[in-house]
Amino acid sequence: MRKKRKQKPLPYLLLLPMVILFGLFTFYPFIRSIYLTFFITDPLGNPSSFVGFSNFERVFTDEGFVKSLVSTIKFAAMVGIGTFSVAIVLALLCMHPRRGSKIYQTMYALPIAVASVPVSALASYILSKYGILNQLLGIDIGWFSTEQTALIACAAVTIWSSVGTSFIFLLVGFRNVPEDLLECSRLDGAGPIRRVLNVVLPLASPQVFFVIFLNIVNSFKAFAIIKLLTQKGPNDSTNILVYAIYSNAFLRGRFETACVYSLVLCALIFLVTRVQLLCEKRMVYYQ
Amino acid sequence: MRRKDWLGVLGFIAKLILGLLFISPLLVGLVFSFVPSRLLNNLPDLETVLGNLTLENYKWIMGYIPIFRFLGNSFVVCAVIIVVQVILSSFAAYAFSFFRFRGSKILFQIILIAMMIPAEVTVIANYLTIQSMNLVNTYAGLCAISLLSGTSIFMMRQSYMQIPRELKEASLVDGCSDMRFLFRIAMPLTVPAIASLAIFLFISAYNMYFWPMLVAQNTDKQTIQIGMAMLVGTENVEYGHVLAGAMLSIVIPVAAFIIGQDYLIKGMTSGAVKG
Numbered sequence: 001m002r003k004k005r006k007q008k009p010l011p012y013l014l015l016l017p018m019v020i021l022f023g024l025f026t027f028y029p030f031i032r033s034i035y036l037t038f039f040i041t042d043p044l045g046n047p048s049s050f051v052g053f054s055n056f057e058r059v060f061t062d063e064g065f066v067k068s069l070v071s072t073i074k075f076a077a078m079v080g081i082g083t084f085s086v087a088i089v090l091a092l093l094c095m096h097p098r099r100g101s102k103i104y105q106t107m108y109a110l111p112i113a114v115a116s117v118p119v120s121a122l123a124s125y126i127l128s129k130y131g132i133l134n135q136l137l138g139i140d141i142g143w144f145s146t147e148q149t150a151l152i153a154c155a156a157v158t159i160w161s162s163v164g165t166s167f168i169f170l171l172v173g174f175r176n177v178p179e180d181l182l183e184c185s186r187l188d189g190a191g192p193i194r195r196v197l198n199v200v201l202p203l204a205s206p207q208v209f210f211v212i213f214l215n216i217v218n219s220f221k222a223f224a225i226i227k228l229l230t231q232k233g234p235n236d237s238t239n240i241l242v243y244a245i246y247s248n249a250f251l252r253g254r255f256e257t258a259c260v261y262s263l264v265l266c267a268l269i270f271l272v273t274r275v276q277l278l279c280e281k282r283m284v285y286y287q
Numbered sequence: 288m289r290r291k292d293w294l295g296v297l298g299f300i301a302k303l304i305l306g307l308l309f310i311s312p313l314l315v316g317l318v319f320s321f322v323p324s325r326l327l328n329n330l331p332d333l334e335t336v337l338g339n340l341t342l343e344n345y346k347w348i349m350g351y352i353p354i355f356r357f358l359g360n361s362f363v364v365c366a367v368i369i370v371v372q373v374i375l376s377s378f379a380a381y382a383f384s385f386f387r388f389r390g391s392k393i394l395f396q397i398i399l400i401a402m403m404i405p406a407e408v409t410v411i412a413n414y415l416t417i418q419s420m421n422l423v424n425t426y427a428g429l430c431a432i433s434l435l436s437g438t439s440i441f442m443m444r445q446s447y448m449q450i451p452r453e454l455k456e457a458s459l460v461d462g463c464s465d466m467r468f469l470f471r472i473a474m475p476l477t478v479p480a481i482a483s484l485a486i487f488l489f490i491s492a493y494n495m496y497f498w499p500m501l502v503a504q505n506t507d508k509q510t511i512q513i514g515m516a517m518l519v520g521t522e523n524v525e526y527g528h529v530l531a532g533a534m535l536s537i538v539i540p541v542a543a544f545i546i547g548q549d550y551l552i553k554g555m556t557s558g559a560v561k562g
Binding site for chain 2: 024033103107112116123124130136163169220224228242246265
């Protein structure tokens with residue numbers, strides 16, 4: 001840039017609200033969370049006595065924490081794989097726009113608009129002990145009150161509510177695949193499965209990776225479904241980290257413990273995004 | 288040709304059935320929200336359902352739950368969040384795409400870093416901040432943490448970068464000030480992006496749960512999600528009421544989605560993935 005030109009204050013003024021808001025509600029609370037982990041807090045969340053790293057020691061050696069971490073990872077794996085599998089089938093079905101395709105496309109994407117609370121409300125009825133699913137199957141499992149099934153049931157509910165978003169992203173990716181490439185590979189004798197595996201998926205790899213990691217990260221945040229359907233039970237089997245943050249801070253008043261859990265969640269999300277970047281660098285083909 | 292047409296029709300019907308199956312939880316909820324709770328403890332057969340259709344559940348909700356208050360609160364929160372985010376993210380997008388200034392790189396980095404810190408991690412400390420500002424149970428407290436996000440800035444920046452630079456230079460020559468250019472030329476040009484962003488923000492703000500649950504502690508400030516969640520959590524749960532409440536709470540976002548889905552999809556997918 002030419003140096004002579006006077007610096008205008010306008011761009012700084014335009015960005016001032018951004019700096020203030022991010023500072024106040026993103027960076028400050030983040031640093032405060034880190035700070036609080038070194039203290040014991042009073043019930044109002046103010047630091048009262050400095051304890052060094054002993055909060056970390058206490059949490060990391062706690063069985064409940066390990067169980068929570070394991071549940072979180074299991075939950076993420078189920079949601080990640082489940083959502084992706086359903087969404088990719090739906091997106092492949094809709095890949096070629098046809099007359100009337102908008103109708104079923106809208107149906108597949110509809111869960112985007114349905115919040116976790118009504119989803120949980122519907123699930124609490126459909127999956128209740130005497131609910132529709134059990135009646136149809138002729139069994140009486142309490143899906144949310146049995147230790148073996150609770151996390152799976154919560155994952156199924158989460159999968160239903162996140163398929164819509166993944167479907168849309170995959171659909172956009174698949175529709176960007178040039179029609180003539182598909183035609184060429186068809187003429188070269190590639191069957192539908194080969195065409196999907198060797199042409200469509202590599203060309204839509206940015207969206208494919210984005211969707212896989214989006215669902216993993218979103219599963220870490222599935223607070224409402226856990227809160228409304230299982231409240232971390234039975235026997236803490238659905239106590240995923242985000243719920244543990246809430247229950248430690250707001251049910252038990254242990255803000256410093258909750259902050260340790262927050263940092264672990266943050267580290268986990270950071271790790272996943274790192275892996276995502278690595279995978280993208282190695283395997284994604286950009287057109 | 289004929290055979291191909293038939294296959295097309297069959298495919299359409301199959302995909303339609305799959306779609307209905309996929310949204311069947313919603314359809315089940317809709318139908319059974321018109322059935323009295325006492326019949327819902329066992330799966331009622333079709334005859335019982337058709338013979339007992341009633342508005343009783345909806346009447347109960349309207350009579351015993353301040354649902355219009357909840358909806359009103361949700362709309363206030365959504366409106367504030369949409370207006371503030373649209374304005375502030377347009378400001379930021381304008382600054383980044385039309386000005387060269389010292390520190391612009393660092394300021395841009397700030398957005399990227401902020402986007403890496405998830406709201407679930409900062410929620411406790413944010414609650415403590417709001418509490419110390421005495422904003423618990425106020426609209427200001429409900430909206431505070433959602434007044435700007437990196438995603439919105441990126442969505443707006445995407446469309447600001449498409450405005451030709453020459454337009455700005457020409458209007459400068461004609462004596463148009465920087466702010467006038469923003470409000471009179473740039474913002475009108477980005478109306479489609481603003482529409483995408485507004486629908487996206489409406490659905491996400493309307494559907495917020497974690498934060499409003501912490502901040503809105505009394506009925507007078509609670510949003511629709513919090514109100515409906517209270518129905519799910521009760522003992523001796525009346526499923527008729529739960530389903531009717533769920534249906535009332537999703538009518539508006541579902542309508543917004545169906546009407547605005549083209550904008551929404553464009554907005555969601557424009558900035559998120561390279562490729």
